[in-house]
Amino acid sequence: MTEPMPATLFSKIWDAHVVAQRGDGKFLVYMDRNMLDEVRAPHVFARIEQQGLRLRRPDLTFAVQDHSVATRPGRNDTTRPDSTDIIRATRQAAHTHGVRLFDLDDPEQGISHVVAPELGMVLPGATHACADSHAATVGALGALAFGCGSTELEHILTTQTMALARPATLRLTLHGRLDHGVTAKDVILHAIARLGVDGARGAVVELTGSAVAAIPVEGRFTLCNMCTEMGARSALSAPDDAVFQWLAGRRMAPRGAAWDQALARWRTLRSDDDAIFDTELDVDCAGLEPQVTWGTDPSQSIGISAPVPDIGTAPPGREAAWRRALDYMALTQGAPIAGMPINRAFIGSCTNARLTDLESAAAVLRGRKVAPQVHAIVVPGSMTVRREAEACGLDQVFKAAGFEWHESGCSMCAGGSGARANPGERIMSTSNRNFEGRQGRDVRTHLASPAMVAAAAIAGRIVDVRPMLEGRP
């Protein structure tokens, strides 16, 4: 008898979900859970109706209002008049097609990539399709998630499958002990700086190594989330006891005997020792400092004590892009990044707005005040996170420090909820993209961890959070 071929975690999930191979060579891969937001939903449902088709599994499909909703407390459909139509059309379409909607006033509303795992909707070994590039966030549970465009979403909703070519695999090993004050966001910004914004293009990334194992489950969502910024098709990490513990008892997770049966299966969800990946990369995180981006793509990131890099050190062919980025960001090569004054601080987004993210920011803010010239907001990743944070008094910490305490949505990440900065303003943001104009015309975005954003809000300028964590002013 021959031994089975060693398999990667990806291929275990992929192979178990391949339904058929189409005549054109593409694989039909079954999607266990679908999710869509109000920016795509009206168009996609209308297209399905026009073609005389229907949803195959409305019971496995969820809709959410997240991208364009207002987040100030007391919001409603018309708080943001330019989003009113899509919010209402999404509500109508979800009702017509029998899809569970996390609506504006729903106690479980939030950002799709936060809501899906926290409700136990997405599970280890499951596949998940979401019409958004950050779908891979949920890979931290050991799920295989794919983002997609609107037309692909029509296919998914009507067939419950995605038609895909088998993607390449990339194992990214992150190792080294993380210093106090260094978080998942710092690790992944560092990795992107090392590997580039197309360093994982088209690949399914498996994150592994001592640094990943040491990061709590909610931080692993941050890692998987930001693999998108390296061009990854998807990202995941093997589920461990920390993941199972995190999932146990969540509303849509299996219970009782079904939980035990699922758990036995989930424990096999890891790459076999001799599994072969198309690419192997590793990044050392020992001695890593808190990171902050200086440019206009997420790979343009440095440690807090480093100077803004010289254009001469740009990767080959990227010199012009670096010059353009420095120009846009109004930074000088060779000058320290620490000390740059900021106008705004944003804690939120699918990258960094879970309970542990809010806790790490609150640890910095406790007993301190936001600098008077800084406008600071915190937008929990979901209304569930918001309630949990309130239950442990975090809202009081944020408010006492001078942060606005918002309801949930994507908010300032893409300037979607009316919360947008003014031209020329500099913002420290826990989101995932520092692209030109993303947070408003001529707005200068610096990406960083929640703790670093909190520290900058206090100081009124970009600073190292570590002295504050040690209780120094």
Add this chain to the structure above:
Amino acid sequence: MTQPFTIVTGIAAPLLLDDVNTDQITPAQASRSLHPDYAAAWFSRWRLDAQGNAVPDFVLNKPHYRDAAILVTGENFGCGSAREGAVWAMVARGIRCIVARSFADFYRANCIQNGVLPVVLAGDAMPRFETLVQDVAGRAPFTVDLQAQRVTGPGDQHFGFAIDAAERTLLLEGLDDIGLSLKHKTEIDRWERKTASEQPWLQAIPS
């Protein structure tokens, strides 16, 4: 069904930048409407200043590139979001083919879905092609022939390209992706029944 792609002849416009992202192609704010004006959103942050006036220096505003059908660009084109509006804006502007040094994955997939041909030239032809496009400067058209897998410029200069056979067929014949997959309905039914018995938690969600 998407419009089939066979041969496109038109002006080629050079946007020779790397990592052009979806926020630059169509700002996210453009999609907050039931019927977005994608032609207006197309590169709006670069085409227009804060007052809404055309930025004359921006290459795609130059009169000789205004009616371009072919966009020529750098590495990792379309990185960022999965939003399909960033391709619909190309369609709205009459761009039927994008020749890039490389494409971001989501963007490339969305191009195929909309009958926009994503081309990466074979070998090391790209620098030569970019120079030709700049030299021609909109004075003469280029022809993209998917059947022949070839881009032809003035003076009969040919540039070959490779494309996945399945994608080539889908583009040439017009795409009915859902129709192709629904032929496998029996297999999907069977997969669901098997999974419902082996991993019931995947097929039914506790309410």
